[in-house]
Amino acid sequence: MLFAVFLPVLLAIFIPFLSKWKEKIHTGYFVLLAPLAIFIYFIPSVGNDFSPINQSYNWIPSLNIGFDFYLDGLSLLFVLLISGIGTLVTLYSIFYLHTSERLDQFYVYLLIFMTAMFGVVLSDNVFVLYAFWELTSISSFLLIGYWNYKERSRYGALKSMLITVFGGLSMLGGFILLSIITETTSIQAMISQADVILSSDYFGLILAFILLGAFTKSAQFPFHIWLPDAMEAPTPVSAYLHSATMVKAGIFLVARFLPIFSGNDWFFVFVSGIGILTLIWGSYMAVRQTDLKGILAFSTISQLGMIMAMLGFGTSAAIFAAVFHILNHATFKGSLFMIAGIVDHETGTRDIRRLGGLFTLMPISATLAFFGTFSMAGLPLPFLNGFYSKEMFFESTLHLNESSIGFANVLAQAIPYLAVFGSIFTFVYSMYLVFGTFTGEKHLDKLEKKPHEAPIGMLVSPIILVLGVIVIGLFPNIVNSTFLQHTAEAIYGQPMEEVHIHFWHGWVPALYMSLIVVGVGIVLAITRKGWSSIYNLFPGKLSFNKAYDFLLDQSEKASAKLTNFYMTGSLRLYMALILVAILVCSFGALWLTDGFALDTTNLAEITVPEVLIAITMAIAAICTIFTRNKIASILILGVVGYGLALLFVIYRAPDLALTQLVVETITVALFLLCFYHLPNLRERTENVSQKLINIIISVAFGALMTTVAISAHSTKLFDKISDYFLETAYKIGGGHNVVNVILVDMRGIDTLFEIVVLGIAAFAIYGLIKLRNKKEAE
Amino acid sequence: MEIIMSILAGVLFTTGVYNLLQKQMLRIIIGTALISHGAHLFILTMGELKAGAPPILEDAIENYADPLPQALILTSIVISFGVTSLLLVLAYRASKENGTDNMEKLRGSEND
Numbered sequence: 001m002l003f004a005v006f007l008p009v010l011l012a013i014f015i016p017f018l019s020k021w022k023e024k025i026h027t028g029y030f031v032l033l034a035p036l037a038i039f040i041y042f043i044p045s046v047g048n049d050f051s052p053i054n055q056s057y058n059w060i061p062s063l064n065i066g067f068d069f070y071l072d073g074l075s076l077l078f079v080l081l082i083s084g085i086g087t088l089v090t091l092y093s094i095f096y097l098h099t100s101e102r103l104d105q106f107y108v109y110l111l112i113f114m115t116a117m118f119g120v121v122l123s124d125n126v127f128v129l130y131a132f133w134e135l136t137s138i139s140s141f142l143l144i145g146y147w148n149y150k151e152r153s154r155y156g157a158l159k160s161m162l163i164t165v166f167g168g169l170s171m172l173g174g175f176i177l178l179s180i181i182t183e184t185t186s187i188q189a190m191i192s193q194a195d196v197i198l199s200s201d202y203f204g205l206i207l208a209f210i211l212l213g214a215f216t217k218s219a220q221f222p223f224h225i226w227l228p229d230a231m232e233a234p235t236p237v238s239a240y241l242h243s244a245t246m247v248k249a250g251i252f253l254v255a256r257f258l259p260i261f262s263g264n265d266w267f268f269v270f271v272s273g274i275g276i277l278t279l280i281w282g283s284y285m286a287v288r289q290t291d292l293k294g295i296l297a298f299s300t301i302s303q304l305g306m307i308m309a310m311l312g313f314g315t316s317a318a319i320f321a322a323v324f325h326i327l328n329h330a331t332f333k334g335s336l337f338m339i340a341g342i343v344d345h346e347t348g349t350r351d352i353r354r355l356g357g358l359f360t361l362m363p364i365s366a367t368l369a370f371f372g373t374f375s376m377a378g379l380p381l382p383f384l385n386g387f388y389s390k391e392m393f394f395e396s397t398l399h400l401n402e403s404s405i406g407f408a409n410v411l412a413q414a415i416p417y418l419a420v421f422g423s424i425f426t427f428v429y430s431m432y433l434v435f436g437t438f439t440g441e442k443h444l445d446k447l448e449k450k451p452h453e454a455p456i457g458m459l460v461s462p463i464i465l466v467l468g469v470i471v472i473g474l475f476p477n478i479v480n481s482t483f484l485q486h487t488a489e490a491i492y493g494q495p496m497e498e499v500h501i502h503f504w505h506g507w508v509p510a511l512y513m514s515l516i517v518v519g520v521g522i523v524l525a526i527t528r529k530g531w532s533s534i535y536n537l538f539p540g541k542l543s544f545n546k547a548y549d550f551l552l553d554q555s556e557k558a559s560a561k562l563t564n565f566y567m568t569g570s571l572r573l574y575m576a577l578i579l580v581a582i583l584v585c586s587f588g589a590l591w592l593t594d595g596f597a598l599d600t601t602n603l604a605e606i607t608v609p610e611v612l613i614a615i616t617m618a619i620a621a622i623c624t625i626f627t628r629n630k631i632a633s634i635l636i637l638g639v640v641g642y643g644l645a646l647l648f649v650i651y652r653a654p655d656l657a658l659t660q661l662v663v664e665t666i667t668v669a670l671f672l673l674c675f676y677h678l679p680n681l682r683e684r685t686e687n688v689s690q691k692l693i694n695i696i697i698s699v700a701f702g703a704l705m706t707t708v709a710i711s712a713h714s715t716k717l718f719d720k721i722s723d724y725f726l727e728t729a730y731k732i733g734g735g736h737n738v739v740n741v742i743l744v745d746m747r748g749i750d751t752l753f754e755i756v757v758l759g760i761a762a763f764a765i766y767g768l769i770k771l772r773n774k775k776e777a778e
Numbered sequence: 779m780e781i782i783m784s785i786l787a788g789v790l791f792t793t794g795v796y797n798l799l800q801k802q803m804l805r806i807i808i809g810t811a812l813i814s815h816g817a818h819l820f821i822l823t824m825g826e827l828k829a830g831a832p833p834i835l836e837d838a839i840e841n842y843a844d845p846l847p848q849a850l851i852l853t854s855i856v857i858s859f860g861v862t863s864l865l866l867v868l869a870y871r872a873s874k875e876n877g878t879d880n881m882e883k884l885r886g887s888e889n890d
Contacts, residue, residue, distance in 0.1 A: 569885035572799055579795065604779040604827040614786045621793040624808050637808055640790070644815050647783075651822060652832040652843040656851055663859045667811070674866050694799040702792030709784035709820055722825070722846045729845075730835055738833040738845035743852060754853055761860040768871045 001055045001069040005118040008034045008111035019104035027103040028094035035086035042079050050486045064185045070124035073486030078121035085244040088461035093236035095458040113139035125185050126175040136246050137164040144233040156229035163216050163226045171213025174206045194260045218250025221278040224301045225544045231293040235341030243300050244330040254311050259493030262314040265405045272312030276418045278305025283425035292340040292350040295433050303329050316496040320488040321392035328385040335465035336372040339365050348448030357442035362453050366438040371466045377430035382503045385472035394510040420513050427521030476501035599714030617643040634671040655739050783823045790816030803869035803879040814858035821847045
């Protein structure tokens, strides 16, 4: 499984080389192999006698992080979706993207996304899951911004990134809390401790954090605003990431943690409430759109809301319906996106107001679109899979669990009506989409190109998906016990009785609900033009996009203001700020840890020569501030250096004393050499307050170092490590001078690098002196 | 004695930092030199002062001064020598190119 997950990324390494021949053979053909191979690898797992598989590979064992892959029914459904749709989308993209585009980048991003997505659905380790989760956000960002010369693309990419990464971070917070409470990083182990989590004090926080991650990723209200803007991506990407797979990662997350949360009333209220709200809002907004992909984007939002709502119900019937709908949605929405891409490709526009009457020109695409939209609308026809899952959705809204919270009960009562209400708009936009594009008057004069049927290669993928729609519609039970049953059980957490999907269940309430949707929907769809003023009226100018833009704009302005406040270009100010930061941190740490200590027992005795040297050095150091004469200041600096050399002699450090003497002599000589060229020291024309600040900073810094020195000397936390050097210097270094042995033997490489540093400095000095710019040379 | 040396290191740091915060480049170089002197003294004080003979192994001697700070300081002296010389030449070159050695005037501009 490790290989399967990383196969796409491994392939991605070779893509730049392969794309050299992109004129001869489209790079997509190589890419196609990865998802196809993975699909074939996992397909044998489908069957009646499936049982979960666990595989572990160590990564960072000390942090309890590893590639623990867990393949159960839920991950299997997603793995097959990712690899299956991935294959079809790659095939489609070969005909969609011309070889003059930057194919290598596109496919590298796409392959990274595949690996990330497989990682998300297969990881049992929460932190590995999080890492892959963010990787999907990043690859989505790159893919949305693929046409980076378009401003809308960049805007959409940034928006999706900001919103999903914000959610991802909050999810990480939830994971950290979970792993602290349960003392494990494995999701399965967390599920087995569900009661510990439910009774924990942090349960509310965990729920909120994880749901925030799921809602942002799955474009739930009010975080849905990134998805319509993400439609700037090339259509294969929209079909793949923003319809079939990545946006379902949030659904996956909720489904994965459902065994922990299910039964909790707040979980029901939030997930189902937001889900239903998203369903209604998405389908209502879809009717207002004029861009084909815009309609599909809002339609995706609304369908995701519906699946989310069903997961929130938590009953076995609802979960089965949700799983069924995940599969169905991938088939019909995937094909519709591809058709929209074909229409765009062949006519040059996606604006539905300029389209119409394309049926006679593009009969195959149109037929496929009719199957897709009718399935999406939930028309009661026995060869459309969308009808079954919609019917099961209605059915499940009628059988909700009793709740202890009054509000939850009210919501449960209202949900069937809300579901019907939202579905009416689903019906309306579905009809609007297909009839507006393919029937009615032709506006060929308004189109940039003369439309004709797409090449067969482009049609293969949507045909396969529509065949899926029809086959599942005709024989719903073939995917049932072999496949979906396992998925539903994996989410539900316990075995459930086998579900038989029938087209006809008699005159049950769910059927009436479907008929109401279809009936009212037809009326609204026919009279859609008359309602358009109302559609435009609400929500009018108040939208969440405005809020997002405002927030982004303000935060940019605020940070620019803050940055300009201290980034003045004055290096002195930066220096002062850095020093103050050091002071605050160090004194803060000293104070918080009670670090100051004074131990006078083990001190060396005070002798007169040392004190005299120390006083001389101190006076000389202070004089450097007041002197105005260049030579004087350099010589005074020399006094400090030679004083230090004397101290080295007294403190039994002959090597240091020698080096210090030599270096000090050379330095003074060097100063005097440069002396001629350097400008004279000037009167210090500082105002008093600036002077005072400088004095305070420098005195505080000196005090800090003295405090640290005394405290460090007085605190002995462990034995000296120097004894090791004294004992082994002769044995392993073969030298009597321990300092030398340390430098050239034990830390030989360090010394080598030190020599390299000096060498670089020498080159730089040489360069600075010798190299002159042209102006100066002339 | 360690306490006196700590205070001396503190004085060296104080004067060094004060010079570092000045406008003129030469003062900044003097400041860095003072700070490195202070740092060396600081490190030396971390080992015990006068705890034994110089760390050159001889048969008759049991106690030696701590060799580790000395090794560190030796490295540091050489590096700070490199830093000081580079800074000196840089200051010389910068003041010649720009016609000023006043740090407040050397701010660069948005268009560079």
